[in-house]
Amino acid sequence: MPEYKAPLRDIRFAMQELLDFETHYQNLPGGEDASPDMVEAILEEAGKFAAQELSPLNQTGDKGCTLTDDGVIAPEGFKEAYANYVEGGWAGLAQDPEYGGQGLPESLASIVAEINGTANWSWGMYPGLSHGAMVTLETHATDELRNLYLPPLVEGRWTGTMCLTEPHAGSDLGLLRTKAEPNDDGSYSITGTKIFISAGEHDMAENILHIVLARLPDAPAGNKGISLFLVPRYNVNDDGSLAGANSVKAGSIEHKMGIHGNATCVMNFDGARGFLLGQPNRGLACMFTFMNNARLFIAQQGICHAELSYQGALAYAKERLQMRSQRGAVAPEKSADPIIVHPDVRRMLLTQKAYAEGGRAFSYLCAQLVDLAQKSQDDAERKRAEDRLALLIPIAKGFITEAGVEASSLGVQVFGGHGYIAEWGMEQILRDSRIAPIYEGTNGIQALDLLGRKVMGSQGQLLEDFVGEVNAFIDANRDNPEAGELVVELERHVKRWSELTGQVAAGIQKDPATLGSASFDYLMYSGYTVLAYIWAMSAVKAQQALANGSSETGFYQAKLATARFYFRRILPRNEGLAVSLVDDADTLLSLEEEAFAF
Amino acid sequence: MPEYKAPLRDIRFAMQELLDFETHYQNLPGGEDASPDMVEAILEEAGKFAAQELSPLNQTGDKGCTLTDDGVIAPEGFKEAYANYVEGGWAGLAQDPEYGGQGLPESLASIVAEINGTANWSWGMYPGLSHGAMVTLETHATDELRNLYLPPLVEGRWTGTMCLTEPHAGSDLGLLRTKAEPNDDGSYSITGTKIFISAGEHDMAENILHIVLARLPDAPAGNKGISLFLVPRYNVNDDGSLAGANSVKAGSIEHKMGIHGNATCVMNFDGARGFLLGQPNRGLACMFTFMNNARLFIAQQGICHAELSYQGALAYAKERLQMRSQRGAVAPEKSADPIIVHPDVRRMLLTQKAYAEGGRAFSYLCAQLVDLAQKSQDDAERKRAEDRLALLIPIAKGFITEAGVEASSLGVQVFGGHGYIAEWGMEQILRDSRIAPIYEGTNGIQALDLLGRKVMGSQGQLLEDFVGEVNAFIDANRDNPEAGELVVELERHVKRWSELTGQVAAGIQKDPATLGSASFDYLMYSGYTVLAYIWAMSAVKAQQALANGSSETGFYQAKLATARFYFRRILPRNEGLAVSLVDDADTLLSLEEEAFAF
The missing domain is CATH 1.20.140.10 (Butyryl-CoA Dehydrogenase, subunit A, domain 3)
Incomplete structure (x- = not known):
């Protein structure tokens, strides 16, 4: 297993030189604390923590988690590394100081998560899932729930999960069946089986807060009858101390292709005590926040x-x-x-x-x-x-x-x-x-979301707004002595992006299945094009740094060389996608289901 | 794990309708026995054997092999399935009847291997490696060695391996160090370590014949100093009975990403008794046969x-x-x-x-x-x-x-x-x-072999001969009512294949590194194009069958639909490859080694 070294020089390039995070943080409410010195200190410390604490556990963590009578045990060393993470104050980096967080910008926490996740993705998923639970509670919980549950979560003493998928409901959450029945005291009894629950159970924290999608009695069928609940592993007394175990536990851990260090659990809710988050039947909307x-x-x-x-x-x-x-x-x-x-x-x-x-x-x-x-x-x-x-x-x-x-x-x-x-x-x-x-x-779902909900759903406006930004960059840099050639090539891909979008829109008008026929290749075309924009910007910045006499010639020459490589050896894939994505949906749909195999 | 069903209808389509194996076997010396009835019976039986004996062991075999004091033990059931395979007479299907084989065409054995390998690739590698050893002995062993070693190998009582790779010699076999020192009796003492030896040791057969690359004393350095040897796991008496163990054994089995059912061994040769195959220092040439x-x-x-x-x-x-x-x-x-x-x-x-x-x-x-x-x-x-x-x-x-x-x-x-x-x-x-x-x-090596040794090495002649065959097909079928559109598109890709080859050749003239810069994308362009030829031929055959009133409309419509899909959704990838493969090698080589990371 490669020993991980945080690529701090490249992180600084992206943050400082390419995207001017300094100005961004200065202007961001609550971003004042993210001074350049503070950011630098956090990156340095995160890099050390990841290299020293997490990287050595990446390969050993591949041996996996263990289900015992007392619940799931994470791989050796995970618990201790997590304790050090909590002690270092990392858990609540971007959380509201009112609940014990440090109130730093979300983006900084996200970059720290990248550093941890590169050293050890399986380990990084435990705080990653907690973070989802924190944001959900911050946004949708009542004050009472927030005051009781957020502080230990933000501190890191407790962790969180997101319980969405069921055996028959994956991409199509509208099919889910887990029930939530109201109790007399305002709480709910949650019953059902959730699968693929990352960080679902482990021994790294004192308690685990499950964020659960379930149906209230008489809820409408489909997506509009789903509500969101908080279900703790151990019930919590009003003073924040732990009461007995709630009726929720891991029934099994999945044997997976990878990320063995993260416990992917089947979670059984058997009348578990839970609390409504947000409005009834608005659970999916809450999740989308x-x-x-x-x-x-x-x-x-x-x-x-x-x-x-x-x-x-x-x-x-x-x-x-x-x-x-x-x-x-x-x-x-x-x-x-x-x-x-x-x-x-x-x-x-x-x-x-x-x-x-x-x-x-x-x-x-x-x-x-x-x-x-x-x-x-x-x-x-x-x-x-x-x-x-x-x-x-x-x-x-x-x-x-x-x-x-x-x-x-x-x-x-x-x-x-x-x-x-x-x-x-x-x-x-x-x-x-x-x-x-x-x-x-799934990426198939991402592709439908991009092309259907976002591009078509906005009549192309979201795309054209972004294309406008890219075109402004192109106009300003087409004569750049080192990167101009790339900028001009970028222009061709961006212009065609709009044209292809128009062709697909016309296709969908005639046949709604054109959406699903085009979507994945459209996603990939879009991705290659956005990355071309990123690399053209990087090349311009590198040229400017060299022109300004930077002594880091190797670093900037590498940026230029990598940008050229990307444009000449990877970006041409768009030539094929531009053909395949405008193909007629009948190519995929004309074959009878029975004729796929004989 | 999917339950495997041999795709016999498609195998028959490829053999009978597309490639006319009937005529091929009629004209092939020794092919007379491969009558249509015989071929059909073999395919049917192979399909049954694979589905009943091998498919059920595919997932359980993933648990892997075990190294014990007595050597490597294959996964549960592998030994019994192999015994049934030997009893069914499958091992020597294409081998010389003089040594107990059935003398059927090599291609038929290869199709049987495909059927077995689809049901259980790890299992299929054991007879697959034996087959390599058989062909080597048939071609390069002395009569004496052949008579002693081939019959039990052809029968399947013994299996074989190919021992090429060493820790420091993978793609570059010229670096290998295993020594072969002559003994007084005409045999050799082989000493060295081989790695990644598939089917290197197991409990499925009475003996294992290792085909080993090694260096004679005073052999020239590099590729021209490598000789080929036969090294049995157990020494063999002149009457074919087994003597004691030879000084070769598995030192360990590798823990791999997959194919766990096949024992990938580190093989230690410690003065093991072996026999020269072919001429001294001509080992690599022997392997190439x-x-x-x-x-x-x-x-x-x-x-x-x-x-x-x-x-x-x-x-x-x-x-x-x-x-x-x-x-x-x-x-x-x-x-x-x-x-x-x-x-x-x-x-x-x-x-x-x-x-x-x-x-x-x-x-x-x-x-x-x-x-x-x-x-x-x-x-x-x-x-x-x-x-x-x-x-x-x-x-x-x-x-x-x-x-x-x-x-x-x-x-x-x-x-x-x-x-x-x-x-x-x-x-x-x-x-x-x-x-x-x-x-x-590796596929990188295949790409260099294709573009360097084969295409450039023949001054393009090998390619142009093949293109001539494809063009004859194109000329005969461009007006086909269902497939004509695909045939015309094929023509464009084939024509460009020749043009791109010329451009790359000119590039190599100027800079030899153009070879390695172009090779992988050239390989992929070639692959997509050959597959387009296959699918265009398949579409023509399907159109003809339908025009002739075949009742199997679903099967042939599926062929046409899959051909159209391939041309419209997959083949366009060539548009990108046609750009990237003619790029200048400097795009890859200009970056200083030290500048890859900071």
Whole structure:
């Protein structure tokens, strides 16, 4: 397993040079505390914590969790690392000081989560799920519930989960059956079975707060009859002390392809005592309030695995000696050249690098928008941020997680046979990465959300607003001496993005199934194009830094080289997608169901 | 884990309708016994054996092999299934009757191996490795060695391995260090460590014959100093009975991402008694004599996993109910429609189907050429077959194994969260599939072999000969009423294939690193194009069958629909590859090694 080193130089580039987080935090209500010095200190400490506490547990955590009579036990060392995390005050970094949080911007917590998640994704999911529960309680719980449940959650003494999926209700939550029956005291009795509950049970915290979707008696069928509840693992007395166990426990832990260190549980609710969050029958709407954060967290998983796999593959490619460079021996004193001299090995490494760094900047751009959507006091600015997020989040979640799997698979390939052997850790990264295109809304669902709800649902307005931003960048930089060529190429892809959208819209008018026929390839086209924008911006910044006489020539030359690589070797995939995504839905739908196999 | 059903209808389509195996076998020396009735009986029995004996052991075999003091133990049931395989006379299907084989064509054995390998790839590797050892001994062993060692190997009582890789010598076999020192009796003492030895040790057979690459004393350095040896696990008396153990044993078994049922061993040779095969220092050349067979076997792995994953995903997509069809409810009496109504699910299923069936026909085309290269008495015909194989094998191995991983990953995706859970078996298929782009020459090596040794090495002649065959098909079928549109599109891709080759050749003239810069994307472009040829041929055959009034309208309509899908949704990827593969090598090579990370 590669030893993780936080890529702080690249994180600073994305934050400071590309996206000007300093100004962003200065203008953000509550962002004053995130001074450059504070941000720097937090990044440094997060990098140390991740490298020292979490990275060593990544491979051992792959042995998995254990279900005992007393509940689920997390892998060895997870509990102790979590205790240190809580002691370090990390749990409530972005939470409201009223409940014990540090009140720093959400985006900063998200970057810390990326650092932790790269070192050890399975471990990072425990606080990740807590964070979802915190945001839900902050937004939808009554004052009484907030005062009782939020402080220990924000402190980290308790953790949280999100209980949505049921055996028959995955992408289609409208089918869920878990019941919530009112008790006389205003609480509810929750009964049903939830599956795929990440961090569902473990021994790392004193209590676990389950956020649960369930149906009230006589609720309407489908999506409009779902309500949201808080169900603690242990009941809580009015003074905050723990009473006895609630009627909810893990029935089993799933044996999965990867992320073995995180307990994915079947949770059985057997008349468990719970409390309504938000309005009755408005549970799905409540969930959607933090859907953007949750999906951004999963988008980060793609970056985490691309980065970790890249770190491993790069180190190996510098050491492993096989064959000679096609331009002539580079290390004639050795038995062979290090494989990093081979163009095809570099193709793989640069793909990983382009995804990790480009995906990182893309996710930070989204994280800034999350800050604004949460905190801005300017209604128009908040609305703009929400609209932009509505468009970008399904692209980030869908595209970056696909890229993460591709990058992780390339990391295996760079290692050759050793990549397939568990000892080296590269195959674990691939196994861990493969869940990201599935959970938090499959990428097929992200694609429908993007093309259907967001682009078509806004009559193309959300897209055109973003295209306007990109075009302003293009107009300002098409003559850049180093990056101008890329900027002009970006313009072609962006212009075609609009045109393709128009063609698909016309297709949907004629046949509604055009939506599902086009959606996935449209998502990927959109992703490659947004990443092209990110890389063109990065190239411009690098050119400017070099022109201004920066001494970090290697770093900026690498940015330019990676941008060129992305445009010349990866972005051309859009040429194929531009053809396939406007194809007629009949190509997919004409075949009779019975004729798929004989 | 999907229950496997041999796709006999599609196998017959590829063999009988597309590639006319009947005539092929009639004309093939030794092929007379492969009458249509015999072929049909073998396919039927192979399908039954695979479904009844091998499929039930696929998921349980994932628990892996065990290293004991007495050597490696294969997963439960493997030994018994292998005994039934031997008893059924399957082991020597294509081997020389002089040594107890049935003398049937190699291609037929290869199709049986595909059927077994789809049901249980890990199990199928044991006879697969034996087959490599058989071919090696038939071709390179002295009469004395052949008479002693081949009969029990052909019978199946003994199995074989291929021992090539060493810790420091993977793609670059020239670096290997295992020593072979001559003994007074004409045998050799072999000393060294081999890694990644598939089927290296197990309890399924009485003896194991290792085919080992090693260096004689004073052998030249590099590739030209490697010799080939036979090293039995147990020494063999002159009467064929077993003497004591030889000094070779498994030091450990690797913990891998997948194919757990096959023992991947570190093999320690400690002065083990061995026998020279072929000429001294000609070991690599000897290996190359059956390289085409071995690489075709791995290409089949892509088909096997695409097929098995497709069978699983298709069954699930017909049963799983989530959401409604975009064209209006299809099953209004149910809570939701089966997900096979959704275009995006069909995109995934049809990709799997296009790869499985197209890859199958592609591999059978290669298998016919292997027959001719082995058996034809006509020198010119044999040379043509060898030349065509030289071009097609790296494409088949490289492209189909990439397609197999993609298809297996899509199978996971169709299952949503369930796809990530071991119980359903879909993630195992993906884990098992991931080795195929690595072993038997990584796909990076296949790409260099294709573009460098084969295409450039023949000054483009191998490619142009094949393009000539494809163009004859195009000219004959461009007016086909159903398939003509596809044939015309194929023409564009084939024409551009030649043009791109010329551009790359010019690039290599200027900069030899252009080879490695272009090679992988060139391999993929070639693969998509060959598969387009296969699908265009399939569409023509389907149109003709329908025009001739076949009653199997569903089957042939599915062929046409899958062909159209392939051309409209998959083949456009060539548009991007055509751009990226002619890019300058400097895009990959300009970045200083130190500048990859900061």
